[in-house]
Amino acid sequence: xxxxxxxxxxxxxxxxxxxxxxxxxxxxxxxxxxxxxxxxxxxxxxxxxxxxxxxxxxxxxxxxxxxxxxxxxxxxxxxxxxxxxxxxxxxxxxxxxxxxxxxxxxxxxxxxxxxxxx
Numbered sequence: 001x002x003x004x005x006x007x008x009x010x011x012x013x014x015x016x017x018x019x020x021x022x023x024x025x026x027x028x029x030x031x032x033x034x035x036x037x038x039x040x041x042x043x044x045x046x047x048x049x050x051x052x053x054x055x056x057x058x059x060x061x062x063x064x065x066x067x068x069x070x071x072x073x074x075x076x077x078x079x080x081x082x083x084x085x086x087x088x089x090x091x092x093x094x095x096x097x098x099x100x101x102x103x104x105x106x107x108x109x110x111x112x113x114x115x116x117x118x
Contacts, residue, residue, distance in 0.1 A: 036042040091103045093112035103109050 033042060037045065088105050089102045090105055091109065093101050093103045093109060095101050095112060095115055101112065103112065
């Protein structure tokens with residue numbers, strides 16, 4: 001099997017190619033450099049600046065501006081369960097596909113048993 005080179009990843013040619021620039025690029029480059037100098041972000045200006053992300057970790061040993069607490073909050077009691085206290089529902093029946101249906105007073109549970117088989 002042969003070795004194939006991926007397009008753009010050729011290691012055969014190590015010569016640096018000349019940039020194909022259009023006429024007037026020097027004027028545009030000079031305007032861009034002047035704009036960067038005015039904004040203070042030209043590469044020559046950035047060399048001398050100290051690099052900082054703007055975020056610092058505060059030293060909590062020196063200034064304690066954040067109040068702390070040693071209090072422990074109470075734990076809430078267990079919630080009450082909802083329990084059916086009526087007398088209409090007498091039980092639960094399983095219908096087809098594990099569908100659970102309440103069986104009320106006055107209905108025959110045999111009807112639900114026959115529905116499950118049909």
